Amino acid sequence: MRDEERINPGHGEIRLFARVVGPIMVVVGVIFLAIGMISFFSSFGSFEPPRYFWCCFVGMPLIALGASLTQFAFLGSIARYIAGETAPVQKDTFNYVAQGIRPGVKDLVQAVREGLTEESSDVPAGDKKFCSNCGQAATLQANFCSGCGQKL
Ligand SMILES: [Zn+2]
Structure with missing residues (x-):
């Protein structure tokens, strides 16, 4: 299954229609405009009125309509392409940030746990x-610090 069908199911036919009809309308519009213009300018040499000048008024809206239809038809593809390009980057960024945070949280949890352990250390209060x-707690009988080895 193609990506486009998965993301936008059911819209494929409309898009295909717009993609085919849009450019055809532009081409037909250009032909009409050309006929109108040729008729308009060729009538200068003669006394005849520009017989096909009305083709300009058919061609111009056709080109405009066809162009917007084509733009509309390809807009989804462009948007999806951009989304497809940026989404993995965002995902990577998220993973990168998550990986960066994880050790920090781990350290924090460890610090809290150590703090709690220190609070409930086996050295009795007042003793x-x-x-x-270094501020490490030690029993009154201890001669050396268990933390840094400093003589107490
Ligand atoms: Zn110490």
């Missing part, structure tokens, strides 16, 4: 001293 170097 501990803190390292002057």
Whole structure:
């Protein structure tokens, strides 16, 4: 199944119609305009009125209508192409950001867990001293800091 059919089911026939009819209308419009113009300018040399000048008034709207129809027919394809080009990039960016965030969240969770562990450390409150170097809690009996090895 083609991408276009999957994204825009049921609109394929209308688009195909517009894609075929649009350019045909432009071509037919140009032919009408040409006939009108030739008739208009060739009538200058004679006394006859420009017999096919009305073709200009058929040709010009036809060209305009056909051009807009063609534009409409291909607009979806262009939009989808742009969307197809940018969507993977956005996805990559999201994944990249998510991957960048993950270690940060992990660190945060670990820090919180360590904080909680420190709070509920086995050293009883009032029965501990803190390292002057790193602030690690230690029992009063400890001679050296368990964190940095500083003499207490
Ligand atoms: Zn220390």
